[in-house]
Amino acid sequence: MSTDTTGLKGPRHIAGLKGAGRAEQAPPLRTAGPGPIKGAGRFSSRSIGVVIVAVWALAAVAAPVVAPHAVDDRFPGLLNSPPTVPHVSFVQRPYIYRWMLVNQLEQRYEIDRGRPVPLRWFSGGTLVQSSDEARAPLLLFGTDSYGRDVFSRLLYGARMSLSLALVSAVGAMLVGMAAGGLAGYVGGALDEALMRTSDFVMVLPAMYVALALRAVLPLVLAPRVVFALLAGIFALVGAPFIARGVRAIVRSERRLDYAVAAEALGASAARVLVRHVLPAAGGFVATELAMLIPAFIVAEATLSYVGLGFPDPIASWGTMLHDASTNIRVFADFPWLLSPAAAIFLVVLGLNLAIEDAGGYERTLG
Amino acid sequence: MTRYIIRRLAFALFLVVAVSSASLLLAGAVPGDFASGTLGLEGARRDRLEQARERYGLDKPLAVQYRDWVAHAVRLDFGNSLLYDRPVGDLIPERAVNTAVLALTALTLATLVGLPLGIVVGSRHGGLMPSAIRAGSVVLLSMPPLLTSLFLVFVAARTGWLPISGMRSAVAPPGGAALDVLRHLVVPAAAIALPLAAMFERLQSQAMREVVRQPYVLAAVARGASRSRVVWRDALKAALRPIAAVYGLVVGTLLSGSFAVEVITAWPGLGRLMLEALSARDVYLVAGCAGMGSIFLAVATLFSDVALAFVDPRVTE
Numbered sequence: 253m254s255t256d257t258t259g260l261k262g263p264r265h266i267a268g269l270k271g272a273g274r275a276e277q278a279p280p281l282r283t284a285g286p287g288p289i290k291g292a293g294r295f296s297s298r299s300i301g302v303v304i305v306a307v308w309a310l311a312a313v314a315a316p317v318v319a320p321h322a323v324d325d326r327f328p329g330l331l332n333s334p335p336t337v338p339h340v341s342f343v344q345r346p347y348i349y350r351w352m353l354v355n356q357l358e359q360r361y362e363i364d365r366g367r368p369v370p371l372r373w374f375s376g377g378t379l380v381q382s383s384d385e386a387r388a389p390l391l392l393f394g395t396d397s398y399g400r401d402v403f404s405r406l407l408y409g410a411r412m413s414l415s416l417a418l419v420s421a422v423g424a425m426l427v428g429m430a431a432g433g434l435a436g437y438v439g440g441a442l443d444e445a446l447m448r449t450s451d452f453v454m455v456l457p458a459m460y461v462a463l464a465l466r467a468v469l470p471l472v473l474a475p476r477v478v479f480a481l482l483a484g485i486f487a488l489v490g491a492p493f494i495a496r497g498v499r500a501i502v503r504s505e506r507r508l509d510y511a512v513a514a515e516a517l518g519a520s521a522a523r524v525l526v527r528h529v530l531p532a533a534g535g536f537v538a539t540e541l542a543m544l545i546p547a548f549i550v551a552e553a554t555l556s557y558v559g560l561g562f563p564d565p566i567a568s569w570g571t572m573l574h575d576a577s578t579n580i581r582v583f584a585d586f587p588w589l590l591s592p593a594a595a596i597f598l599v600v601l602g603l604n605l606a607i608e609d610a611g612g613y614e615r616t617l618g
Numbered sequence: 619m620t621r622y623i624i625r626r627l628a629f630a631l632f633l634v635v636a637v638s639s640a641s642l643l644l645a646g647a648v649p650g651d652f653a654s655g656t657l658g659l660e661g662a663r664r665d666r667l668e669q670a671r672e673r674y675g676l677d678k679p680l681a682v683q684y685r686d687w688v689a690h691a692v693r694l695d696f697g698n699s700l701l702y703d704r705p706v707g708d709l710i711p712e713r714a715v716n717t718a719v720l721a722l723t724a725l726t727l728a729t730l731v732g733l734p735l736g737i738v739v740g741s742r743h744g745g746l747m748p749s750a751i752r753a754g755s756v757v758l759l760s761m762p763p764l765l766t767s768l769f770l771v772f773v774a775a776r777t778g779w780l781p782i783s784g785m786r787s788a789v790a791p792p793g794g795a796a797l798d799v800l801r802h803l804v805v806p807a808a809a810i811a812l813p814l815a816a817m818f819e820r821l822q823s824q825a826m827r828e829v830v831r832q833p834y835v836l837a838a839v840a841r842g843a844s845r846s847r848v849v850w851r852d853a854l855k856a857a858l859r860p861i862a863a864v865y866g867l868v869v870g871t872l873l874s875g876s877f878a879v880e881v882i883t884a885w886p887g888l889g890r891l892m893l894e895a896l897s898a899r900d901v902y903l904v905a906g907c908a909g910m911g912s913i914f915l916a917v918a919t920l921f922s923d924v925a926l927a928f929v930d931p932r933v934t935e
Contacts (some may be wrong), residue, residue, distance in 0.1 A: 297756075423814035438901070455633065455915065459874035464908070466646050467896035550762045554878050557764070560891055573768070577882070583768070583782075593768045601760035 261331075264419030272448055288348040301605025308599050312410040319404035320381050324565040326390055327399040332359045332586050335394040336382075338371060346387060350388035359585075394588040405567040406591055411567035414599070417548035421541045423487025429495025429530060429537065435495065435523050436502030447499065458489050462551055466560045475566045482561070486551060490544045494537055497574045501533040542607040546600040553596055569596055619927065626923045627787035630916035638909030642687060645896065645904040646680045665849045670711070687905065696909070697902030701894060708892070714910045716785065717880070717887035722873045723803060724810035732815035736822025740857070741830055741888075751819065758816035763875035764910040767809035767882040780804050783884040806883045810875045816867070821864060832856070862926050869918035873911060 268494035311318065327333075336348040345367035351361040369388040375381045382390040435446040435525035453461070465485045480579070505511055506529050514528045515521075549569070555561045555578065556570025564571070569592035583590065625930060678686075696706040735755075739748040761769070775782040781787065781802050786795065828855050829835065838852045839845075877889035884890075888907055895903035 310777070318729065444788040451728055452633075452636075455870065455919065457873040457877075457915070459877050460889075460908075460911065463877070463893070464641060464644060464896060464904075467893075468647075471897075474894055546760070546762075550764055554764050554881075557878070583772045586777075590768060590772060593765050600762070601757065604756060604760050612859055615636070 279428055281357045297605050299306075301435070301602045304598055304602030305606060308410055308414065308595070308602070311407050312414045315404075315407035315411050316378075318379050319401075319407045320376075320392075321401040321404040322376050323400075323405055323408045323567045325401060327391075327395060328391070329353065329399070330361075330391070330395050332397055332398075332587075332589075333361050333391060333395045334424055335588055336388070336391045338390075338392075339368070345372075347371060347383060348388065348390060350384075351391075381489035391593050393584065394573070397578065398575070399539065402572070402588055402591055405572055406569075406595055409567040409569045409572055409592060410595065412479075412562065413552055413570065413596075414548055416479060416486075416552055416568070417545045419483045420486035420548045421480075421491065421545050424490030424494060424544055425537055425541060427487055428540075429498050429533070431491060432495035432498025432533075433525050433530055434501050436499035437506060437521065437529070439503075443499070446495065450495050453489065453492045454496075458547070459551065459554060461489050462486065463557065463558075463560070466555055470564065471560070475562055478562050482552060482555065486548045490548070493544065494540050497536045497540060498530070498533045501536060502529050505529045505532045539607055542603050546603050549596055549599060553592070569593075585599075619931075623924060624925060626920050630920045633664055633919075634909060634912045637912035638691075638905045639684070640689075642901055642905035643769050644695045645901045646777070683901075687902065690835060696906045699895070699900055699903040699906075701898045701900040701903060705903050706921040710888070710906045710910050713783045713886060713888050713891045714914075716885065717873075717876055717889065718884055718914070720803065720806055720877050720879070720887060721809070721869075723807040724814060724876075725868070725872060727779060727807060727811035728814035732810070732818025733822050735815075736819040736853060736912035737826055737849065737857070739819065740823030740826025741853065748823075749810040752823075755819045758812050759820065761813055763813060763877070764882070766812050766889065767806065768878045770809050771882060774805050785798060785886055802885075806876075806879045806885045809879045809883070810872065813875070814871070816865075817868075818861065821860055823858065825860040826853060829853045829857040859926075859930055862930075865922040865925070866917075866920075867922075870917055873914065881934065 259546060313445070332349045332355075333353075336351065338344045338346045338348055347370045350367065350369055352362040352364045354360050354362045369382050369384050371380055371390060373380055374382045375383075376385065380390065382388050389401065391401050393406060394402050396402055396405070431446050431450070435443040440553060462485050465488075466482065469481060504526070506524070511524055511529050514524045519528070552561060553570035553573060556568055557574050559574060561570045562568050572589075572592040575584075576592075590597075622686070625791075674681040682851070688696060694707065698704065699706050699709050702709055733750050739751050742748045748804075758766075771782045775781045782805060783800050785799060787798050826849075829848070832853075835848060835853050838848045844850070876885075876887060877892075878891040879885065881893065888910060892904065892907040894900075895907055
């Protein structure tokens with residue numbers, strides 16, 4: 253917080269700070285002050301963001317251990333069943349109640365209170381499962397319309413969505429730093445051509461570019477190919493944002509003494525660029541990536557939602573939303589199917605909080 | 619100034635030509651075409667496929683197809699949609715109007731909500747209300763239109779307050795058609811407007827915060843001008859510059875956002891048409907949609923460039 257050099261802030265200013273509710277009657281002099289909200293709050297919101305992102309990253313990595321079921325395990329008798337809430341008591345192990353189908357047509361279930369089903373730790377190769385998996389599986393977030401465990405799919409989906417976003421971001425970083433570094437270092441016609449191209453790409457609505465590039469390719473592809481393809485498309489669409497900033501940094505840095513000295517010592521142009529000048533762009537690139545990753549997560553979700561993402565048994569947050577969207581009724585009746593949307597929100601919020609003060613809110617909208 | 623406008627105009631024209639050409643070539647160059655896509659499913663015989671290709675002009679080399687398309691396009695004939703069997707020139711405008719209505723409503727809403735809130739937050743020094751607004755913005759910024767529309771559709775479906783899909787009811791309800799469209803507009807427009815308003819609020823409050831630190835603002839305060847006069851007249855003028863700069867860029871965001879929203883809420887706009895055209899390999903319709911989208915984009919960037927040049931003459935240099 254910068255200090256008030258004008259010295260015009262009187263006691264009224266301090267009084268205003270103490271009573272938050274009195275901000276309405278604040279005297280005009282307070283407009284002269286710098287405005288950021290107190291440093292302490294900012295710090296904590298930032299660490300909240302880091303924690304949220306870390307938890308999701310951990311969930312993605314540990315999905316095979318934490319998820320009670322496999323991605324395509326189906327429970328045919330439990331289509332669109334609600335979550336089984338674990339009950340904790342001090343005298344016995346945590347337990348759940350079984351869902352019983354009472355109306356096949358409306359897919360309405362009722363809790364079977366008669367017989368609690370205890371949970372078992374470290375069984376079936378996962379962290380926790382129900383002790384009666386066949387009749388009363390542990391379904392923390394319910395099931396989807398195929399009878400698959402939404403919680404497990406959400407974790408495996410995190411794996412897919414987050415790794416795709418991460419790989420795309422690394423790709424965008426490599427392409428962007430290469431293009432921006434070259435443009436800034438070499439200059440001239442190459443600079444002009446590269447920057448005009450990235451300006452052009454940046455003007456276009458990114459979602460449509462990704463959509464068009466994906467849609468013109470064959471629709472049915474192996475999951476691995478889809479992954480590579482989407483990562484490539486996202487990297488290309490995201491690269492210009494990095495390239496522009498890197499170019500500006502390289503242009504100014506290469507004139508500084510340390511770069512000139514390296515050159516004078518006989519270092520090759522490539523070495524000066526890669527070892528000496530480009531590291532100066534590190535902070536900028538990191539911030540930029542933290543803004544691109546949410547955009548990539550949302551882009552995957554959007555493409556999968558319209559059916560251009562991963563093929564069926566694969567779980568990603570987008571394909572889960574796609575499955576949920578087959579019938580508009582599910583939004584109202586089976587809200588747990590929207591948990592991927594909540595997951596996307598949490599990750600994006602976490603990333604936004606983590607970089608809050610680094611500035612730039614322009615591109616979280618995907 | 620005139621030279622600057624001419625230069626921006628040339629770029630706008632280039633944008634439209636390049637985008638529609640590129641999308642036509644892209645859609646035409648890939649394996650599979652409209653004939654094999656639609657007739658192929660019916661197990662059509664080879665000669666029927668050939669016949670269909672000939673009818674649509676898909677049998678010619680891509681370069682010839684492109685040349686023919688350009689030759690017709692300069693006379694404002696953009697070919698026939700293979701999917702709808704209607705001229706693209708008829709089909710696009712009605713969908714484009716729907717998208718424009720949606721996008722402009724959202725932009726207006728976002729501006730009316732976001733800017734004043736940003737001014738309030740930026741000109742105050744802590745306090746409960748600015749903190750609450752700020753927290754709300756951070757939350758909404760993490761909800762792109764894909765998520766806001768899913769959430770709003772969920773709420774609307776759960777409460778039954780508002781229609782959740784389409785643009786018109788099958789049976790016109792009492793109150794007339796205009797009111798019906800308006801009711802259908804609420805969910806999609808709000809879905810786009812909410813994150814956008816949050817973005818405007820953040821940008822505006824940052825700009826405001828910097829401006830109120832300027833000596834001339836202090837001078838105005840020292841001369842005894844009232845707080846509201848200083849904030850809403852003296853400071854605001856300078857603080858609008860960053861918003862003017864992003865207004866042109868926002869159109870890209872609007873179009874991207876409206877794509878997800880149109881798909882989720884079944885709003886019959888350009889985005890959904892583009893998706894249909896791409897999936898069916900309807901090359902002329904793809905080119906038409908892309909062209910129309912780029913016209914939106916070009917007009918908006920042109921508009922914001924010129925507006926910015928008026929606010930800040932330095933950009934023309």
